[in-house]
Amino acid sequence: MTLTFLNIFIAVVIAIAFVAANAAYLVWCERKGAGFIQRRPGPTENGLWGLLQPPVDGIKLMTKQLMIPGGVDKIVFIIAPVLAMFPTIISFVTIPFSDQIVAHNMNIGLLMIFVFGSMSAMALLMAGWSSRNKFAMISSVRAVSQAVAYEIPMLVTTITVVMIAGSMDLMEIVHKQGGGFWHWNIWPLQNGLFNVLMPFSFLIFFICSLAETNRAPFDLGEAESELVAGYHTEYSSMGFGLFFMGEYANIVIGACLTTILFLGGWDCPFGLFPGVWWFLLKIYFLIFTFIWIRWTFPRTTIYSLLNLSWKVLIPISLFNLLLTAGLLKVF
Amino acid sequence: MIIETVTSQLLELFPEYAQATEHVVEIVALEEQPSPEAKKGKKEQLVTRQNGLKNCSYDACGYHLDLQLSTGQLLAATALLFKNGFFLETITGVDWIKEKQLEAVYDFSRYDFDLCRVVVRTRVPRENPAIPTITGIYSGASWHERETHDFFGIKFQGHPHLIPLLLPEDADFHPLLKDFKA
Amino acid sequence: MTEPIVLQPDETFVLNVGPQHPATHGVLRVKMTMDGEYIYNAETVIGYIHRMHEKMAENRTYSQYLPNLSRLDYLSAMAYSHGYVLAVEKAAAIEVPERAEYIRAITVELNRISSHLVWFGAFVLDLGGFSPLMYAFDDREQILDLLEGITGSRLTYCYFRFGGIYNDIDEDFIQGTRQFIKRMRKALKMYRKLVTTNIILIKRLKGIAPVSVDMCQRYGATGPVARGSGINYDVRKNEPYSVYSDFDFDVPVFTECDAYARYNVRMEEMEQSLRIIEQGLDKLPDGPVNPEKKPKAIKLPPGDYYSTVEAGRGSFGIRIVSDGDKNPYRLKLRTPTFSNMHLFDEACRGMLIADALAFMGSLDLVIPEMDR
């Protein structure tokens, strides 16, 4: 028993370190990616290729004054950024990076991630509500309606995968997809099911994770040109820093989940060099796609976002759920 | 041609000339532009122009019809222009300090190829400059009138929101008046 | 698409957009009375960078006032200077050599493209897409380099003089412009693929912010705003000035009245401007660029003169009232954005804030020009 707790403690520490390092260097990646897409070099001045930029930025953020504007709901205002960061770190505990590297595998790991994932929407709502700022307020309301709208197709597609695997254990889901490239859930061939809708399911899940993490083109919550900075308008110093890190940590979680559910986790495509790097390769490719998308498209509006969710994503994912259930019954 | 239609319609605003239009319509030809009065000096300029319609040379001054009228006729003329498909280019003022008058100038133009630019002017005494607003006809006149009010202090009677537009909210000066000293 | 909704006037709050707000591109303030995310009422407050250009005109000679014109609309400064020099030349009956007029037309059109490129980038940035801005600025940079090569400055050109231009163009400019035309055609194709046909952008702009013909007439909207509402009005065609009657170009008109139509008008306009520049370079006559006797101290005969040109944002009118002195007695600048922005208050009622800001972007605002 104590061993398990120690295990979890160490895992959380490692997770925090992983998340912090990722968040910091994803900002660097984002800036470099944006730079190259826009044909400029991105950060270059600090260190080689600007690699020292993230620590410098971190120090800058930490040394700044933490401003609490007058008239805010202080308790909620302070809790919100913590709440934005904390659930994402917890979620890392159950994510399996490979056969061995997992902090604490649970048979309901998937459920747990979703439960903690929904909490970030609450953090945004709290931040927006407590800030006493109309822009923040509008932004947080947007963020919540967006989170609710996108939770549904995301869960429906997840259920499809869970039905195929027959388990909510993330390890189990990956194991079911073992055996090479064509066995991954993204392809229609897996497990002998000829479910042609699986690639679309993957796409739906990917879009939903974009929306869940408030990434462009679904970054309505912090729509810069409309709502200034959205829910974190009033935050300064590390309050802002935590939101920022939380956002990037969420991206990593989204990429991890997509990899586990659809891209076969750490499974190597053609039996080449099996190992944890395949997992990392896959999530970083997905993260690159996140960045790539962000710097390509304009932002949607709230109604086209909801239209997309309710009129396109939910019907298709529901249909896929039905189809998969039918196919599972037949084969 | 729109110029003829508008001319005949505008002339109805001046019933005293309705029969004898040739009294009102003077043709200012291009070669006459640097008129002999101009060279004689500014004294001649002080002769205030009578209200009426002037046909101008587009090549020389950039508009076809130049209509000066009393403040009472303004709304009728504007409504008439609106009906004929004119849009409001701008409203501005001129301070004729020697004549102790302020002039409001309205520019109208058309979107189609039947080119006709109409200038409508009306003069009011400097002590009590009041002109009826045309915002009821041209909603876009609102800002132009506010701007003219800012700069010249012309009060547009009936304007729904006559507060400073370009000047600070508490501005009580009118910078384009010739006797304005900063 | 927004469905018409019934707004509750007693459940509103006031949202103060600006004077410092990312979407206003300068210091413009819109007091929006909101019902949730819907705008119940809006009141635009302008004048934050009002500089009283018209009073300055009264205290300066005609030629001293020239630099002021490029400070009105810093993005298409050429067109405004053009309007001013044309007005004075018309009034003072100054002959302009043909070559000078051609060079004026070429530079004005180059400047129009650069202005539209900034609008394009900033508009897509308003909609949340960042990269097109950078691509647009890259292309614009070529124009600025070309214009810097002949005028000596990058933004606030003071290139036109009464009766001619400051300096003749050189072979480098002609070659560079020809290359730029080729490059720009390619770039426009890329923008069409990257942005114009993008489903997110189409969903975002189609049917948004209708501006009817009637509204245009009442507010005196001109330029791409009017042309996006199906009004075929372009001063270059309606009242051909300078040498524009020598060029063969189309006026893009879209009848959808929405933000997408206004977007398309400007994108098409860039292509038409390229056509004009190309023809201008082909037809460019030889000869002097300034009249033999440079007019020094300009005095206009007493009278009232009005002149219009098509600037980047619509028709720019200039009224000079002269009393025969060396300074203008009164000089009025009719700037297009002033009228175009005015209709925002009426048109944005019942719109979502996101759409209203997209609408504002589609009006292509340059605040210094509006405030003068």
Next chain:
Amino acid sequence: MYRYFSEIFSGLWSLIVGMRITLVEFFKPNITLHYPHQTVKMPARYRGHIELIADEEGKPRCVVCGMCEKACPSGCITLEGEKPEGSKKKVLTSYKLDFTKCSLCGSCVDSCNFGAVEYSKEYNLASTRKEDYHFDLLKRLEDRHS
């Protein structure tokens, strides 16, 4: 139904096309210039602030006619000259340019009939003090020729 699906597919296609364009741009070389490390060469006609031109002896060509002073819209030029004993021409004794007011319009150069002023190519002008922009052009000319 057909429209529903065709819209989805054409929409998706437009997104893919967009992503392909940005990916191509990703691998293209940079176009920016690293400003403090690299600088652009100013074109020959670049209009910086004005500078006096010297004649062969290193004296200013200026004849103190005051045309530039009159032409300047912002009144940033003040010049003084005096007639030395026995000379017909005036000699420039001070030529001050208040660069804080200058809008680089070039009216002064245009108005000069003696070719005595030109544009400098300086653009790296930054200071936190206003006085740094009150240029004494005569002194600058002497410094260049000494």
